[in-house]
Amino acid sequence: MTILMGFAAINTGNNLMYLLVSFLLAIMGISGFYGLKNIGGFEFTISPAIEIYANRETYISVEIVNKKKWMPSMLLWVGIDDNFKLINFIRSGQKITLKIAVVFNSRGINNIDQIVVASRYPFNFFIRKNVIQIGKSVLVFPEPVKCESIKSFYDKSRQAGDQNASNIDSREELSGIRQYAEGDKIRDIHWKHYARSFSLKTKEYSGQSSKPVMIEIDEIEASNMEESLSKAVYMILQILNNGIPVGLKLNDIIIKPNIGIKHKIDMLNKLAEYD
């Protein structure tokens, strides 16, 4: 349209039309500048969840700080791997945290190479994109796959320790409390403590679990190694969820049975990194 008006201006020699065309061109230029400024000048901090499983949706927390001195940014689509979230407005200096849902398709080290910031602002004529290289690595655990043979592991541990399988969930006395970790049972949460301090703690019992279970990868019924790893993950999660110490034997690697979040992550790490 500006071109059409420019044509009209030249062919009528009308300076007011020239003036209008000049303003339109200038505003188009300024809008380009606005658009570029709008998608730049951010600082990103990425924090993935502690437990990320292959083929399961996980949320990656992206903290965005608008570092521009005076200019706010608007209508920003912030995305990782085609998964985008919209920020309507972020003031200069403001910090916004987004949770972006991502699915990793394979276990092991996955890279979040870049964050894309895209926007239609100021005029919906085109979408501008700013690709920010971040090079963040995350370790993805194998996808948990239900394992029917889990009972045989319990049985094995019962035989070893003469423990009744029905008693696997029994507990003795409270031995302490610790920070709540994802996967802890709701009933183990120390609600009284929560009522006092509003922070979640998990109760731990001495001799809580039944006899420890040792998961040996080689003994899992599976058509391939990947499936074995996935089933192992499933079992670790299930057994730990029941408060039973679990250990892992993966070829030469032997992790002694134990409970607790750190122990779980250690085992899952080994399964994720298995080569």
Add this chain to the structure above:
Amino acid sequence: MIKIDKVIQLTAYMIGLIGFVPVASYLPIFTSIFILLLISIAFFIDFRGNKHISRKFLTTIALFVIGGTIIKIIQSGDIVIYAVQALSILLVVKFFEEKEFRDHMQIIAITLFLLASSSLFSLSMWFLVYVFIALFLITSQIVLLTFHIEDKKMQFEKKAFWRLLMTSLPMPLIAVPAAIIIFFILPRTDFPLFSSLNQQSMTKSGFSDSVELGSVSDIQSNDSVAFRVKMKKIPANKLYWRGILLDTYDNNIWKSSGDTLSSKSSRKVIATSKFQSTFSSEIIEQQIFMEPDGSYYLYALNTSYQISGYRHIIKTGNIFKIRKPLTKRIKYDALSRIDTNLIENSIDTNRYLKLPDMVDKIISLANDLKMNSSDKTAQYTLDYFLDGTFTYATKGLVISETPLKDFLFTSMTGNCEFFASSMAVLLRLNGIPTRVVGGFKGGYYNETLGYYKIPNSNAHVWVEAWIDGVWKTFDPTPASIQFFTKLPGNNIQQIMSQFADSVIYYWNTLIIGYDFSTQLEIARGIGNSFKDFINIKTIVILILIFVGGYGVVFIMNRRGRFEFNKDKRLIIKFEKLLQSKGFVRLEGEGLEMLVTRVTNEDLRIHANKFIDIFQSNFYRDRDLNNEDIQKMKKLLGKMSNCQNK
């Protein structure tokens, strides 16, 4: 909470109106009222949330409007008015539709077209006001529409909404400097194809080829500006602006027979009339900005001898005539000599002596005024009008079949053309060839900007008598020069009026008057100053500075000192250091990869630490802070101390 869709709806109407209002007064009044009424109904429907009229039906109407407009244009040949009418109706059609993004954009487009068309009707400064309001509204609207696309139900808290507007609204303001530059560099052409589309209404205020007794008072009753002249200030009594020459008097009408001296319609033609050479009078340069007055004459300070910058024909008596009545603002340059009379050795005396039959009373008055020489007769006749018996008035003039007689013997009150006509007739009766010159007298000088403003109310006629081969000027009108040079009102009013005129002057000279020739002038000016600047010596110096500068930059760049970015400077140092230890970074090789090749363990550890600090900042799109820089510098120091292995 502010609902974004409601704001968009309201803004759309504001935008439409800002496009329609400037053209409304040029459409037939009933059309304008009808369109405004329809817009109001559409507004009502929109805000009541009533059902919209079907799009198909409205599109059919739009097609009919376009078809009808084409037929009308073909029939009447008047493109602009019918196109504007059609655009206005299309705007109404758009308002009746249910509006999506593209409909809003169409409303904006129609508005811009209407605004552009309004410039074909008027070149007033109001255009700038309309454009500014429109641009503010349009930029806000498009931004809001962009938000609306993302979420149709978007709502804002008042504070957030204002924050959003305050970020987007300055866009047109920021665009001003860029727009000014673009305005001046956009290509102009000397021969616009459709300049006829410009139909700015002009007041037919100027002189025509014939002046009837009493008709100059019509011009005088018009307060609008006739022209502005940029020149130095000269004594007020020298301010006579020559325009038209009237040499034939008949039936109370003065006419111009005006033979052409030079029919060459070139841009620069020097008048062939000669000047009285005994006067070494000063040449006054003028730049004249003339308003469209529908007349055929270019004005300049009496007595002008050259006009350039606008096509014209030179007529007898240094009169500069144009081919078509003036319908647009123009700019031209003129050269004049004041205190100078035109020399003409031989003239067609019959023409300048011819008179219709005169009543005896006038003939006897002429006899009474006759002296022994033409010079004295002329002076005596002039004195007769200036001795105080006659009074000057622009209103209540004689209206009769014999206006001259009634003026001379009964009312003795009149405006300039009664005085000039009477004197010219009396001189002709006494055998002195005489003519009447039409133009303007006086003017109001703007000291700050250095220009005279000459309003139409200063229209004036005076007399030239051919005595001893020279056309001598006489002004028999007994009006004080103050009448033509002092602005009415008190001081503040005068200052205000001068200020307002200064703004218009700038508008006319800088914006309206800017054309291909001015553009060419500027380009030549730049070219010339460039030419003056360029000679062998300066070329050699420039080359030396360039080569020297380039050399310094090249060496600094090689050494990595020219990198102003701290991060990059550190990386360059890091690479150089590893290079000195025998590890050259390959093309496309990442820093981490480079370090893995380092065999010396200490060196590798320090290098890895260095990269860690760098990357933790780099990947977060963050500049290095001082602490990091110090750490990195220390690591570089440690690395350089490592032994080569």
